[in-house]
Amino acid sequence: MSRGFKGGVILPAGKAVQNLAIDFMPQPQTVFLSLSQYSGKSSRPEVKAGALVRVGDLVAAPEGKQSVGVHASIQGRVREIAPHPHARLGKSLCCVIDAVEGGEGEIIREKIRYDRMTASELRTALRDMGVVGMGGAGFPTGLKLSPSPDKTVDTLIINGCESEPMVSADRRLMIEYPMGVIEGARIFQKTIDARRLVVAIPDHERTIAEIFKKEGVEIRSLPWKFPMGSEKQLIRAVLNRTVPRGGLPWDAGCIVQNVATCYAGFQAVCFRKPVIERVITVAGDGVKESKNLMVRIGTAAHEIISYCGGYVATPAMVIFGGLMTGYAQPTDRTPVAKETIAILVLAKRPETREWPCVRCAHCVDVCPMGLMPSEIYHRIAFRDYPGAEVLGLADCLECGSCSYVCPSRIPLVHYFRYGKAELKEGIPV
Amino acid sequence: MNGLLSVSTPPYIRSRHAFNRVVWVVATALVPAFIYGMMIFGIRALLVAVFSILACVGSEALVQASRRQKITIADGSAFLTGFLLALNLPPAVPLWLPVIGGFFAIVIVKQLFGGLGHNLFNPALAARAFLLISCPGPMTTSWIPPSGGSLSGLDSITGATPLTILKNPFLYGDPASVFSRFNGWPVFRNIFFGNIGGCIGETSALFLLVGGLFLLVIGITDYRIVVGYFAGFALLALLLLNRVNLGINLFSGGLILGALFMAPDWVTSPVTKNGRWLFGAGCGVLTVLLRRWGAYPEGVTFAILTMNMLTPLLDRLTRERIFGSRKELRK
Numbered sequence: 001m002s003r004g005f006k007g008g009v010i011l012p013a014g015k016a017v018q019n020l021a022i023d024f025m026p027q028p029q030t031v032f033l034s035l036s037q038y039s040g041k042s043s044r045p046e047v048k049a050g051a052l053v054r055v056g057d058l059v060a061a062p063e064g065k066q067s068v069g070v071h072a073s074i075q076g077r078v079r080e081i082a083p084h085p086h087a088r089l090g091k092s093l094c095c096v097i098d099a100v101e102g103g104e105g106e107i108i109r110e111k112i113r114y115d116r117m118t119a120s121e122l123r124t125a126l127r128d129m130g131v132v133g134m135g136g137a138g139f140p141t142g143l144k145l146s147p148s149p150d151k152t153v154d155t156l157i158i159n160g161c162e163s164e165p166m167v168s169a170d171r172r173l174m175i176e177y178p179m180g181v182i183e184g185a186r187i188f189q190k191t192i193d194a195r196r197l198v199v200a201i202p203d204h205e206r207t208i209a210e211i212f213k214k215e216g217v218e219i220r221s222l223p224w225k226f227p228m229g230s231e232k233q234l235i236r237a238v239l240n241r242t243v244p245r246g247g248l249p250w251d252a253g254c255i256v257q258n259v260a261t262c263y264a265g266f267q268a269v270c271f272r273k274p275v276i277e278r279v280i281t282v283a284g285d286g287v288k289e290s291k292n293l294m295v296r297i298g299t300a301a302h303e304i305i306s307y308c309g310g311y312v313a314t315p316a317m318v319i320f321g322g323l324m325t326g327y328a329q330p331t332d333r334t335p336v337a338k339e340t341i342a343i344l345v346l347a348k349r350p351e352t353r354e355w356p357c358v359r360c361a362h363c364v365d366v367c368p369m370g371l372m373p374s375e376i377y378h379r380i381a382f383r384d385y386p387g388a389e390v391l392g393l394a395d396c397l398e399c400g401s402c403s404y405v406c407p408s409r410i411p412l413v414h415y416f417r418y419g420k421a422e423l424k425e426g427i428p429v
Numbered sequence: 430m431n432g433l434l435s436v437s438t439p440p441y442i443r444s445r446h447a448f449n450r451v452v453w454v455v456a457t458a459l460v461p462a463f464i465y466g467m468m469i470f471g472i473r474a475l476l477v478a479v480f481s482i483l484a485c486v487g488s489e490a491l492v493q494a495s496r497r498q499k500i501t502i503a504d505g506s507a508f509l510t511g512f513l514l515a516l517n518l519p520p521a522v523p524l525w526l527p528v529i530g531g532f533f534a535i536v537i538v539k540q541l542f543g544g545l546g547h548n549l550f551n552p553a554l555a556a557r558a559f560l561l562i563s564c565p566g567p568m569t570t571s572w573i574p575p576s577g578g579s580l581s582g583l584d585s586i587t588g589a590t591p592l593t594i595l596k597n598p599f600l601y602g603d604p605a606s607v608f609s610r611f612n613g614w615p616v617f618r619n620i621f622f623g624n625i626g627g628c629i630g631e632t633s634a635l636f637l638l639v640g641g642l643f644l645l646v647i648g649i650t651d652y653r654i655v656v657g658y659f660a661g662f663a664l665l666a667l668l669l670l671n672r673v674n675l676g677i678n679l680f681s682g683g684l685i686l687g688a689l690f691m692a693p694d695w696v697t698s699p700v701t702k703n704g705r706w707l708f709g710a711g712c713g714v715l716t717v718l719l720r721r722w723g724a725y726p727e728g729v730t731f732a733i734l735t736m737n738m739l740t741p742l743l744d745r746l747t748r749e750r751i752f753g754s755r756k757e758l759r760k
Contacts, residue, residue: 244754245753246753316435324440328435330433346441357546358696395752407448
């Protein structure tokens with residue numbers, strides 16, 4: 001029944017955290033709210049140091065199209081607007097808020113009916129409330145739900161295929177808050193006026209399938225393999241349609257949204273509640289207690305880790321995101337952003353011993369994009385970046401499947417990122 | 430927590446198949462066939478293996494030391510080459526032969542081409558071909574009759590391999606009549622279980638299949654090359670070789686060893702999926718042609734070496750189809 005895609009890897013499931021109910025972490029003393037956006041301009045600060053803000057107040061307004069609002073996730077006083085660690089960018093401008101006495105701020109508003117809202121009102125609401133892709137990319141949701149007028153979009157796919165080992169934030173949302181996820185999905189469906197709504201989940205998630213089917217939502221169960229959560233692979237698996245090279249999902253007549261984004265969209269539209277918190281998975285052999293945790297955006301990793309019992313021993317790595325595509329952090333002060341799906345703590349560094357490429361072709365077999373990673377790697381190693389481009393370097397998803405299977409332990413993704421950067425900057429060699 | 434953490438590019442997990450581990454797994458998969466070879470050919474087989482392995486490992490260390498490189502004999506690749514070479518040698522060869530072969534395999538075929546991962550030819554097979562051409566005497570007459578009695582049961586052709594009998598009817602008489610001295614089934618059984626003359630590691634189809642299938646199942650060996658090899662061989666053999674002897678052809682000589690262990694060698698086979706199909710099929714077809722018209726009774730060695738030469742070309746001609754490209758969509 002379910003079609004897959006070519007390539008990919010079956011990863012070990014890792015420590016079981018998927019059955020732990022979402023725990024609500026008390027709000028931290030300080031939050032660091034990054035003003036950096038997906039790829040557009042940074043949001044424009046609306047507050048100055050010393051200002052008092054309540055939970056949900058706008059601290060930075062959207063600047064340009066690829067930008068959304070940033071909101072205070074705790075009640076407190078703005079300490080500064082200054083550079084602080086950022087999971088992907090190294091550092092970014094952050095609005096730092098220190099909590100003040102006066103209680104925990106919560107936003108409880110009456111539910112708004114969205115059925116009378118127009119598509120553009122819905123998009124504006126999503127943008128103003130700071131909704132971005134919460135599956136890892138952080139792309140502004142309102143913008144993603146604005147297909148160019150010459151494209152017909154008939155299907156909205158909800159991506160419930162977390163295929164990174166240990167990460168289970170989306171799974172917990174689907175089990176514990178299915179109505180919020182479904183309503184968010186319907187809001188998105190209305191926004192793009194899609195005929196069909198499909199929720200894609202791994203085929204072992206029977207409970208979730210039942211819950212969603214009861215609500216009349218079409219479910220597609222897919223084999224659990226990595227990177228099923230990748231848009232192009234997901235569209236192929238669910239609809240048997242293909243996004244052409246260099247194209248976007250709407251070129252295949254569909255749009256993909258992640259589960260956590262649906263839930264945030266539901267709160268944004270129905271309760272005018274901005275994105276001030278999200279569910280993350282905290283796991284790994286370096287942290288005492290694994291948890292699925294609702295945390296305020298901007299909470300620093302070290303505070304979350306101490307809430308989870310602290311480190312087992314001196315940790316080797318703190319990773320924002322999954323083991324396959326996450327970002328290792330040089331410090332545990334990095335704050336949670338809207339797109340952070342997990343914080344993983346590793347007690348040991350992965351082995352870095354490396355052998356020459358022995359042409360085993362495992363990377364060719366697993367590449368979900370049909371590339372020849374070993375060949376591209378050889379081009380980049382010899383600084384032949386145009387040669388690498390001809391072989392499809394730009395199509396690489398950086399999913400890490402090739403590096404995962406490589407018996408010679410060559411850091412292929414690292415080479416590909418390097419090659420892409422060289423091509424982009426056109427540095428003469 | 431104080432101090433900085435380790436940072437690297439993802440992924441932060443790796444599969445269990447690290448290179449050095451794979452090498453030892455492959456060597457282990459060959460052990461049953463080797464033990465069987467020792468059982469039927471005696472301690473001589475062990476001596477050949479020891480000399481061959483020591484020559485390979487020693488040569489690798491020597492080359493790397495002389496070039497002031499890191500000595501990597503611990504990764505097991507030279508060991509495996511030596512082991513494979515021994516399995517491809519007749520059991521009664523003089524012991525200087527595996528030493529020369531091992532030196533040739535490592536120094537000429539592997540290290541001079543750039544070392545691990547860069548050799549064009551399968552080192553063990555290239556060494557075997559080198560020995561076959563340079564020392565045809567010991568390489569074609571050093572057979573030992575298996576301890577269970579030789580295939581033909583005649584002292585005059587002690588230990589000759591079934592393929593030699595097939596190839597030289599003027600020497601041994603009509604193969605059908607030679608084999609018919611046994612009832613059809615026991616001959617085949619002897620060949621399948623390996624109670625026949627031949628190279629140290631090639632006689633027991635059964636034990637080779639056990640080890641080879643294990644490697645296929647855990648994904649170290651590529652099924653495309655193996656299936657392509659057997660399919661290419663069987664189809665053409667039905668046309669060109671005596672059909673009655675297809676079973677004998679299939680399970681005797683180096684075909685099983687070649688198709689399961691030598692042809693799928695990672696370094697010397699193509700990386701593209703279609704390239705691997707073509708590579709396997711080409712090996713099979715060439716094996717039939719060489720057995721039918723070649724000068725030697727055996728054709729596996731030269732078939733695989735020829736296809737090794739075509740590997741870069743196959744890689745170039747059979748690019749993978751990129752996801753979403755027009756080529757992929759047309760499919």
